[in-house]
Amino acid sequence: xxxxxxxxxxxxxxxxxxxxxxxxxxxxxxxxxxxxxxxxxxxxxxxxxxxxxxxxxxxxxxxxxxxxxxxxxxxxxxxxxxxxxxxxxxxxxxxxxxxxxxxxxxxxxxxxxxxxxxxxxxxxxxxxxxxxxxxxxxxxxxxxxxxxxxxxxxxxxxxxxxxxxxxxxxxxxxxxxxxxxxxxxxxxxxxx
Numbered sequence: 270x271x272x273x274x275x276x277x278x279x280x281x282x283x284x285x286x287x288x289x290x291x292x293x294x295x296x297x298x299x300x301x302x303x304x305x306x307x308x309x310x311x312x313x314x315x316x317x318x319x320x321x322x323x324x325x326x327x328x329x330x331x332x333x334x335x336x337x338x339x340x341x342x343x344x345x346x347x348x349x350x351x352x353x354x355x356x357x358x359x360x361x362x363x364x365x366x367x368x369x370x371x372x373x374x375x376x377x378x379x380x381x382x383x384x385x386x387x388x389x390x391x392x393x394x395x396x397x398x399x400x401x402x403x404x405x406x407x408x409x410x411x412x413x414x415x416x417x418x419x420x421x422x423x424x425x426x427x428x429x430x431x432x433x434x435x436x437x438x439x440x441x442x443x444x445x446x447x448x449x450x451x452x453x454x455x456x457x458x459x460x461x
Contacts, residue, residue, distance in 0.1 A: 312450060313420065314439045318461070321436035327415035329404035332382065332390040337404050339415070345458045346377040346431040347451065350413070351403075352384035353393040357444035358426045362397035364445050365428075369401050371448070372455050379404065381412040383425060430454045432461065 315321050328338045349365055351358040369378050380403030382390045390403055406412045416437070420429065424442045428451065432438040439454045 311442045312439060312454075313442070314454070315420075315437055318432070318436075321432060321434075321438060322419045323431075323435045324415035324419060324437065325417075327404075327411040329406055329409060329411055330387075332380075332387050332394065332403045332405060334387075337379070337402060339412075342377050342379070342431070342435060344377060344433050345375070345455060346379060346435070347372075347455065348379050348381060348412075348429045348431065350381045350383055350425055350427045350429075352382055352407075352425060353389050354384075355425050359393075359397070360446060361426055361428075361444040362393070362399060364448055364451075366398045366400070368448055368451055368455070369399075371452070372459075373401065375459060376455055378402075381406045383407055383410075383413065430458060432458050 324339070326339050328336060331337050347365075347368070349361075351362075353359075365378075372378075378401035380399065380401060382403050382405050384407050385393070385405070386407075387405060390405065393399070394403065404412055416429065419437050420440045426444055428441045428445060429437060430439040430451070438458055441450060441454075445451055
């Protein structure tokens with residue numbers, strides 16, 4: 270009887286320990302085995318222009334070679350935080366390529382790759398027809414840190430719209446599954 274009770278107690282402890290590791294709430298539930306925190310597509314807008322803030326200056330190596338400096342951004346800008354193995358990033362890539370085709374002559378587009386090396390990021394860009402530049406930010410996290418205290422790109426993917434003065438106008442946390450939301454946000458900033 271003691272052996273049965275001891276085995277039962279050990280089983281209960283093991284089940285409780287395992288259930289604690291597989292929690293579905295908080296960050297543990299959001300990260301899971303996928304290795305990323307999935308956003309929910311929630312849009313945060315900063316309509317009061319006077320209260321908008323610009324990110325800190327940032328720079329980094331580009332996927333295609335060379336270096337990027339945020340001082341080169343001129344006007345309304347779309348900044349997308351992504352990496353190649355992120356399933357929601359793969360879902361939204363064609364949408365971003367379509368938006369770039371429509372707005373690329375009036376809006377700066379910049380990708381910020383948070384995990385990959387140049388070869389993996391370049392393969393992703395080729396596969397999905399991404400023609401705008403991306404920074405490799407995995408080692409320095411300069412671009413990610415530049416937005417600290419304003420709006421954190423804490424879910425990958427995250428897409429941030431900067432207004433004509435370089436201030437954060439909006440953020441979409443999670444995959445963008447069609448062009449309507451970002452198209453509206455970009456159009457509003459272009460018309461402002």
